[in-house]
Amino acid sequence: MRILICEDSVLLREGLVRLLADDGHEVVAALPDADGLQAAVDEHAPDLCVLDVRLPPTWTDEGIRAAIALRSRHPGLAVLVLSQYVEEQYASDLIADGQGSLGYLLKDRVADVRDFLDAVARISGGATVLDPEVVGQLLARRRRDERLQSLTERERSVLALIAEGRSNQAIAAALFVSEASVEKYITAIFTKLGLEQDETGNRRVIAALVHLGHDHTGATS
Secondary structure, three states: OEEEEEOOOHHHHHHHHHHHHHOOOEEEEEEOOOOOHHHHHHHHOOOEEEEEOOOOOOOOOHHHHHHHHHHHHOOOOEEEEEEOOOOHHHHHHHHOOOOOOEEEEEHHHHHOHHHHHHHHHHHHOOOEEEOHHHHHHHHHHOOOOHHHHOOOHHHHHHHHHHHOOOOHHHHHHHHOOOHHHHHHHHHHHHHHHOOOOOOOOHHHHHHHHHHHHOOOOOOOO
16 A cells, blocks of 8 residues: 655654555655645555644644645545544544545554554545544533433444444444344434434444534534
8 A cells, every 4th residue: 555644753754654664555755744745645646644633834733634635635535644632623624524534543552553554454445443532532522412412321332433433243342242233223323313324334434423523514313
């Protein structure tokens, strides 16, 4: 897989280059800021872009804005955003673009090499992979929503695992229930949240998180 990295920390940037190369990927560019990002994407046509949320010169939201702009210009481009902390609004903005093939992970997750490389593979394959901390905080933002309050504790657990990009089989294993039970929970969740059923899985995750993370998405009950 062809991967482009945009990360201002030289140690993390070089570490990612080595880690991904050792896993058999081709790192086509490794940039310290977003200045030449668009040109590099146009030139190298990467399969995946790994971006820091905060980049020079202001170290605020350059990375997330660059990610959204890239996905607007290159629909379907897989993007993995790395952040030092959970940036709820930035995560919600990225999820809201509805393009799929998306990851939002805390930088601490890079230390778990196996999980990080698995996330890279899943995102490049079209999945949405979110850090559990991101999922938890997005869910917490909407706990006062009557629709969310209507979920049972088990349905909340299933929803959180769905949002992390887990398959029905993985959810069943994590909760020690059958896949048939998981399917019933998912049906109930989407009915209560007023979200359409979608068998692709990826759209399901994005729709749920947009609903949970934004008040202006237009979802209806």
